[in-house]
Amino acid sequence: xxxxxxxxxxxxxxxxxxxxxxxxxxxxxxxxxxxxxxxxxxxxxxxxxxxxxxxxxxxxxxxxxxxxxxxxxxxxxxxxxxxxxxxxxxxxxxxxxxxxxxxxxxxxxxxxxxxxxxxxxxxxxxxxxxxxxxxxxxxxxxxxxxxxxxxxxxxxxxxxxxxxxxxxxxxxxxxxxxxxxxxxxxxxxxxxxxxxxxxxxxxxxxxxxxxxxxxxxxxxxxxxxxxxxxxxxxxxxxxxxxxxxxxxxxxxxxxxxxxxxxxxxxxxxxxxxxxxxxxxxxxxxxxxxxxxxxxxxxxxxxxxxxxxxxxxxxxxxxxxxxxxxxxxxxxxxxxxxxxxxxxxxx
Amino acid sequence: xxxxxxxxxxxxxxxxxxxxxxxxxxxxxxxxxxxxxxxxxxxxxxxxxxxxxxxxxxxxxxxxxxxxxxxxxxxxxxxxxxxxxxxxxxxxxxxxxxxxxxxxxxxxxxxxxxxxxxxxxxxxxxxxxxxxxxxxxxxxxxxxxxxxxxxxxxxxxxxxxxxxxxxxxxxxxxxxxxxxxxxxxxxxxxxxxxxxxxxxxxxxxxxxxxxxxxxxxxxxxxxxxxxxxxxxxxxxxxxxxxxxxxxxxxxxxxxxxxxxxxxxxxxxxxxxxxxxxxxxxxxxxxxxxxxxxxxxxxxxxxxxxxxxxxxxxxxxxxxxxxx
Numbered sequence: 148x149x150x151x152x153x154x155x156x157x158x159x160x161x162x163x164x165x166x167x168x169x170x171x172x173x174x175x176x177x178x179x180x181x182x183x184x185x186x187x188x189x190x191x192x193x194x195x196x197x198x199x200x201x202x203x204x205x206x207x208x209x210x211x212x213x214x215x216x217x218x219x220x221x222x223x224x225x226x227x228x229x230x231x232x233x234x235x236x237x238x239x240x241x242x243x244x245x246x247x248x249x250x251x252x253x254x255x256x257x258x259x260x261x262x263x264x265x266x267x268x269x270x271x272x273x274x275x276x277x278x279x280x281x282x283x284x285x286x287x288x289x290x291x292x293x294x295x296x297x298x299x300x301x302x303x304x305x306x307x308x309x310x311x312x313x314x315x316x317x318x319x320x321x322x323x324x325x326x327x328x329x330x331x332x333x334x335x336x337x338x339x340x341x342x343x344x345x346x347x348x349x350x351x352x353x354x355x356x357x358x359x360x361x362x363x364x365x366x367x368x369x370x371x372x373x374x375x376x377x378x379x380x381x382x383x384x385x386x387x388x389x390x391x392x393x394x395x396x397x398x399x400x401x402x403x404x405x406x407x408x409x410x411x412x413x414x415x416x417x418x419x420x421x422x423x424x425x426x427x428x429x430x431x432x433x434x435x436x437x438x439x440x441x442x443x444x445x446x447x448x449x450x451x452x453x454x455x456x457x458x459x460x461x462x463x464x465x466x467x468x469x470x471x472x473x474x475x476x477x478x479x480x481x482x483x484x485x486x487x488x489x490x491x492x493x
Numbered sequence: 494x495x496x497x498x499x500x501x502x503x504x505x506x507x508x509x510x511x512x513x514x515x516x517x518x519x520x521x522x523x524x525x526x527x528x529x530x531x532x533x534x535x536x537x538x539x540x541x542x543x544x545x546x547x548x549x550x551x552x553x554x555x556x557x558x559x560x561x562x563x564x565x566x567x568x569x570x571x572x573x574x575x576x577x578x579x580x581x582x583x584x585x586x587x588x589x590x591x592x593x594x595x596x597x598x599x600x601x602x603x604x605x606x607x608x609x610x611x612x613x614x615x616x617x618x619x620x621x622x623x624x625x626x627x628x629x630x631x632x633x634x635x636x637x638x639x640x641x642x643x644x645x646x647x648x649x650x651x652x653x654x655x656x657x658x659x660x661x662x663x664x665x666x667x668x669x670x671x672x673x674x675x676x677x678x679x680x681x682x683x684x685x686x687x688x689x690x691x692x693x694x695x696x697x698x699x700x701x702x703x704x705x706x707x708x709x710x711x712x713x714x715x716x717x718x719x720x721x722x723x724x725x726x727x728x729x730x731x732x733x734x735x736x737x738x739x740x741x742x743x744x745x746x747x748x749x750x751x752x753x754x755x756x757x758x759x760x761x762x763x764x765x766x767x768x769x770x771x772x773x774x775x776x777x778x779x780x781x782x783x784x785x786x787x788x789x790x791x792x793x794x795x796x797x798x799x800x801x802x803x804x805x806x807x808x809x810x811x812x813x814x815x816x
Contacts, residue, residue, distance in 0.1 A: 191703075371812070374778025375737055403771035403808030404778070407733040410702055436812040444730040451701020451731070481730030485698070485763040 194418035196455045198233055200365070200395060201442055203470070204255075205236040205270060207427025209248050210438055211474060217251040219473045221258040224267075226466040227424065228259070231458040232442075234266040236289070240276035256283040268329055272303065274316045281324065288321060289329040289365075290314040292356055294349040295338035298369075302333075311355050318359040330356030331397065335366040335381055336373030336408075339432040346384035354388040363393050365421055368408065370432050371401025375411040382415050395419035398440050400479075401430045405440035406448055413454070420445055425467035426479025441480035443467060521745035523782045525560055527692070527722060528769055530797070531582075532563040532597060534754025536575050537765055538801060544578040546800045548585040553793040554751060555589045558784040559769075563616070564594040567603035583610035595656055599630070601643040608651060615648060616656040616692075617641045619683055621676040622665035625696075629660075638682055645687050657688030658724065662708055663700030663735075666759045673711035681715035690720050692748055695735065697759050698728025702738040709742050722746035725767050727806075728757045732767035733775055740781075747772060752794035753806025768807035770794060 204224050208215055220238075227235050237259065243250030252269070261267060268287040271277040280288055292310055293299045299307045314330075321328045334341075335349045353364045366385065373381075378396075385394065396412040396419075398405040409420055423439030430438040446460045464483050471478045478484060531551050535542055547565070554562050564586060570577030579596065588594055588611070595614040598604040607615055619637060620626045626634050648655045661668075662676045680691045693712065695705075705723075712721065723739040723746075725732040736747055753768030773785050791810050798805045805811060 191706075374775050376779040401808060401812045402774055403733060403768070404775055406730060407737045407775055410734045410737060430812070433812040437808060441730070447729055448701050448731055448734055452703040481728065481764060485728045485757070485760040 191452065193413055193452060193454060194416065196418065196457075197413065197449055198395075198419045199442060199445065199456050199458055200234040200236065200419060200421045201227055201232045201424060202236045202397070202421050202439065203227070203424035203427045203442065205239055205249070206421075207423035207425075207439055209239065209246055210428035210431060211248070211476075212429075213474050213476075214248055215470075215473065217254045217258065219470070220251070220255050223424075223466060223470050223473075224255070224259045226462070226469055228262040228265055230462040230466060231456070232265065232463070233457060234268065237267045237269050237285075239270035239272075240280040240283075240285075241270060241272050253279070253283045256280070256285060271317055273313050274320060277317045277320055281326070285326075287327045287329070288317065289331060290317055290356070290361070291331045291333060292352050293333040293338075293369075294344050294352050295334040295341045297340035298334050298338050301340060307352060311352075311359070314356070315359050318361065322360055328361050329363045329365060330359075330361030331365045331367055332356065333367045333369045336368040336377045337370055339370050346381045349381055350384040350388045353385050357389050357393060363395055363419060364389055365395040365397045365419070367397040367421075368399050368405075370430060371399030371404065371436075371438070373398070373408050374404050375407050378408045378411045379415065382412060382417065386415070391416045392418070395421060397421035399430060399438050400426065400440040401433055401436045401438060406444060409440070409445060410448070413452075424463055424480075425471050425483060427470065427474075437479050439479075441467075441478070441482070443480040443482040447482045519743070520740050520779060520781060521743065523745065523784075524740070524776055525722075525746045526769060526773065526776075526783050526785055527561040527563065527746060527748045528554055528559045528751060529563045529724070529748050529766065530554070530751035530754045530769065532566055532576070533748075534750035534752075534766055536566065536573055537755035537758060538575070538803075539756075540801055541575055542797075542800065544581050544585065546797070547578070547582050550751075550793060550797050550800075551582070551586045551594070553789070553796060555587060555592055557786050557789040557793060559592070559790070560784060561593045561595065564596050564612075566597035566599075567607040567610075567612075568597060568599050580606065580610045583607070583612055588613075598644055600640055601647060604644045604647055608653065612653070614654045614656065615644065616658060617644055617683070617688070618658045618660060619679050620660040620665075620696075621671050621679050622661040622668045624667035625661050625665050628667060634679060638679075638686065641683075642686060649687060654689050655687060656690045656692060657683035657686075658692045658694055659683065660694045660696045662693045663695040663704045664697055666697050673708045676708050677711040677715045680712050680721075684716045684720060690722055690746060691716055692722040692724045692746070694724035694748075695726050695732075698726030698731065698757065698763075698765070700725070700735050701729075701731050702734050705735040705738045706742065709739060709744065713742070718743040719745070722748060724748035726757060726765050727753065727767040728760055728763045728765060733771060736767070736772065737775070740779075747776075749773075751790060751807075752798050752810065754797065754801075764806050766806075768794075768805070768809070770807040770809040774809045 238252040238255045239249040269285045271288040398408045422442040422445045424442045426441030428438040430436045565579040565582045566576040596612045598615040725735045749769035749772040750766030751769045755765040757763045757765040
């Protein structure tokens with residue numbers, strides 16, 4: 148390529164192109180009713196609709212070094228509520244001794260605006276956390292299993308089996324109170340301690356969580372080592388045990404593979420994707436490396452595939468800009484970086 | 494939780510053979526990785542890199558197993574000061590057997606200088622956008638192809654293979670949307686002129702798997718898939734997903750830049766080329782053979798980033814580096 152005029156970055160045509168791609172300025176009306184599971188867009192064989200589960204306020208902030216004041220957390224969640232995102236993971240009812248960032252879980256839960264049609268799940272590692280969550284107004288909870296014994300031991304100081312027993316207590320209470328429970332399986336594509344994880348192990352743990360009543364199982368590539376190859380093999384094993392419509396993928400972008408892995412999952416029919424605004428949340432296992440995939444980048448890809456998400460990308464970028472300013476950090480979203488730098492977004 | 498420092502080799506060990514029924518599916522068994530860091534990468538870096546550093550970089554890349562390394566550009570230093578030392582670079586590098594070192598040649602003069610300096614393969618750059626061509630080289634697409642026909646004739650006479658690039662295949666910073674039919678038309682012309690391979694470039698990185706599929710479907714009606722390559726920019730984080738779709742459609746040549754060198758001139762501060770390390774990581778994870786040693790590639794990336802005093806754009810490198 149030859150020389151480039153410096154005025155180009157404000158080129159109107161480029162901004163128009165991006166506006167088409169980003170649907171900037173198009174206010175998200177009520178998110179369209181999710182088509183029934185399995186409905187595909189005609190030409191591509193891909194799902195017509197993908198549900199995005201925003202984990203920034205919990206998984207994202209939990210892995211940020213700076214402790215974020217409660218009012219900032221609440222403001223972030225309130226901004227995210229206006230984007231069309233159907234589910235926003237709000238906080239974690241875990242002991243503040245272990246996760247100081249989530250110490251203000253009650254205040255956050257009580258302080259946020261609850262928008263109709265938006266779910267606000269919270270993490271509850273045990274029965275005590277579950278009760279505290281309900282008392283604070285939670286209407287959906289999540290439990291975190293792992294496909295690796297060593298990870299389970301190092302993370303929550305018990306075996307997978309012991310952790311499942313604790314979750315069963317939570318699931319039972321939740322069932323009695325009509326509270327939906329989402330199950331996570333960590334280390335689905337690799338473990339920082341054990342290395343390779345066999346797909347049948349992931350399938351086995353997923354099945355335990357699903358059988359105890361979790362309505363959805365989010366399969367997490369915790370250290371981001373997965374590739375489309377390992378994603379495919381893992382999903383093939385899990386899909387033998389769990390219906391497709393109950394599966395979600397939670398990909399980390401530590402090795403830059405997240406979008407390719409998500410695309411693979413979507414091509415196999417998965418229609419729920421977790422992501423984190425501005426790619427909040429580094430990786431605790433690779434210092435300085437990134438963690439969660441950025442919601443903005445996921446939505447950009449899904450928009451380009453003609454897949455409906457109900458989310459207004461522009462407003463997500465604004466929320467991302469807000470939290471990055473508050474954290475005094477650069478966004479991890481490439482879409483946000485590029486859009487703010489072309490003058491497309493002020 | 495103890496932070497576990499994983500050594501790269503643990504993850505980079507070639508996977509157990511993938512059964513034909515599983516991950517590979519319709520994917521190519523081998524992919525040729527075309528390394529564009531020393532040219533496309535450095536050209537878009539702000540700091541001017543001294544000639545010996547460029548030569549060392551190219552030599553290190555030569556040791557990685559990469560089959561093609563775009564070495565430099567025989568363009569006027571007035572336009573591209575970073576490539577002013579093209580003759581010295583070409584003459585200074587060790588050209589390993591089995592490795593190609595193509596160079597850009599925008600016109601006959603550049604071609605002749607390139608061959609005189611030892612180049613054995615050249616590249617020419619077209620675009621799928623009239624406005625981009627006008628702004629870039631001050632002529633229409635057809636006029637640019639006419640200029641290239643001189644290069645083609647000389648190359649044919651000298652038995653020098655020519656690679657053709659088409660810019661703006663998924664979007665143009667001036668025209669906005671680019672029709673897939675236009676990309677197919679320009680690709681066909683360049684292929685018919687004698688280019689052995691056409692590299693389709695998402696110049697501003699705006700493409701997504703959706704637009705990549707649409708564009709390739711149109712191009713593949715005019716150019717055999719074996720003669721196609723993709724050159725994806727990661728400005729919007731879409732590069733690997735776009736490359737995956739291209740692979741699924743049968744493309745088996747992919748351009749990339751070590752350490753993701755080369756920002757985007759159209760979005761200040763944003764990234765440009767996709768990082769070769771991240772690409773190779775994905776390909777190996779898919780059980781696709783590249784012949785590239787990822788550790789050595791990362792070492793080359795570390796070398797050039799230190800020389801440029803900048804952080805790598807490769808996530809694989811970032812994740813694997815010991816801090």
